Each structure stands twice: as structure tokens, then as C-alpha cells.
Amino acid sequence: MAYDSEATRARLLDAAYEEFVAFGLAGARVERIAKAATANKQAIYAYFGSKDALFDAVLDTRLQVLADLVPFRPDDLPEYIGALFDQLCLDPGLLRLTQWKALERSDASESEREAHSEKATALADVLGIGLEPAVDLMMIVLAVGQAWLLTSPALRNPVGNNEAARRRRHRASVIAAVRAVASASR
Incomplete structure (x- = not known):
């Protein structure tokens, strides 16, 4: 099965959204995000660099969707x-x-x-x-x-x-x- 990096990134963003909504930035756990996205923690750091940057990416993505809607x-x-x-x-x-x-x-x-x-x-x-x-x-x-x-x-x-x-x-x-x-x- 071929690895789909865009699909992994999208799953991480979706899982992170749910985690950040529930727990905020401080309470969110990278381990839970990775597990929910069926990815590993290293993928989060590879795509986003840090939990803070992942939060920013989630917020920017969701606000852009809202602006489009x-x-x-x-x-x-x-x-x-x-x-x-x-x-x-x-x-x-x-x-x-x-x-x-x-x-x-x-x-x-x-x-x-x-x-x-x-x-x-x-x-x-x-x-x-x-x-x-x-x-x-x-x-x-x-x-x-x-x-x-x-x-x-x-x-x-x-x-x-x-x-x-x-x-x-x-x-x-x-x-x-x-x-x-x-x-x-x-």
C-alpha cells in the first residue's frame, strides 16, 4: 500500500482539531492526536514542527473553511x-x-x-x-x-x-x- 502524505496530513489536522477543541493547546497531547489520526508522533513533527505549529495550522485551516463558507x-x-x-x-x-x-x-x-x-x-x-x-x-x-x-x-x-x-x-x-x-x- 502506497503512503499518502496528504491523507496523513489531513488526518492529523482532523484529529488535532478534535483534541484542541476538547483540551486546548496546553491540555492537548501529541500521543492522542497521533493515535486518533492513525499516524505516529514523528509525523506531527515532520509536517508541522511542533504542537504549537500544529495548533496554528488547525486554527488557520478551520478559519479559512469558515471564511469560504x-x-x-x-x-x-x-x-x-x-x-x-x-x-x-x-x-x-x-x-x-x-x-x-x-x-x-x-x-x-x-x-x-x-x-x-x-x-x-x-x-x-x-x-x-x-x-x-x-x-x-x-x-x-x-x-x-x-x-x-x-x-x-x-x-x-x-x-x-x-x-x-x-x-x-x-x-x-x-x-x-x-x-x-x-x-x-x-
Whole structure:
């Protein structure tokens, strides 16, 4: 059987995603990642160099997938945040991964800085505002979109009503909040 290095790399990224979502960077274990990927630890170091670099690769890969699934819409922030909300509901692990990153590393990677800079510049151009206010607006919009997902299920739905209906209502509230914030920024 021929060795497929791209398949091995993909398995490592998938296994690492699950491990980092569950345990964060500090708690993740290279041995568990290798075992889950049916690879050896040396493959992790050969492809990525270190556990930290593997974490960066996982985060960059998953954020790129998210960006491809939910293109930034500076001309329609409510639609963008609704689509982002939907996607994060489908893949809550990504939000958890970004939270681990924020807890364990305060520095932004070059790809994160570049992505945020491009979005802020596009938003500033569309709204006719400065770059700094556009960055502030982006942070508010993202915080509003993620707030519900970051709360515990018991707080999101304290009376135990239909979760799907609750999610639809919250999505509508998130969109309305972003619409108001965006309108106030013009």
C-alpha cells in the first residue's frame, strides 16, 4: 500500500482539531492526536514542527473553511452575522477552538491580523468611516454574534422550550442588534 502524505496530513489536522477543541493547546497531547489520526508522533513533527505549529495550522485551516463558507459581507453585516451564527451553530467546536486560542495565546497570528485588516478596510470603505471605528464595529458585531453560543445551554434556554425555536429567535435578535449597531455607525 502506497503512503499518502496528504491523507496523513489531513488526518492529523482532523484529529488535532478534535483534541484542541476538547483540551486546548496546553491540555492537548501529541500521543492522542497521533493515535486518533492513525499516524505516529514523528509525523506531527515532520509536517508541522511542533504542537504549537500544529495548533496554528488547525486554527488557520478551520478559519479559512469558515471564511469560504461565510464570505464577509461589509455591505450587509446583518446577513453576514446571521450566516456566521448559523455556521457556528453547525460547528460549535470552531468557536471553542478560538476561545482556547484567546485564553492560551493573546497574540494574533499574521493570518489573523491580515484577515481582520482586510475586513476592517472593506467595512470602512463601505460605511465611509475610518479604519479604527471599522475595527471597533467588527469586534462588536462578532461579539454579538458569538454571545449566545458562548453561554451555557441552561442559560440560553432556561425554561426548556424548543431549542430550535429558541435558536431561531436568538438569530433574529442577533441580526437586529447588528443592524442597529451598523446603522449607528454610519
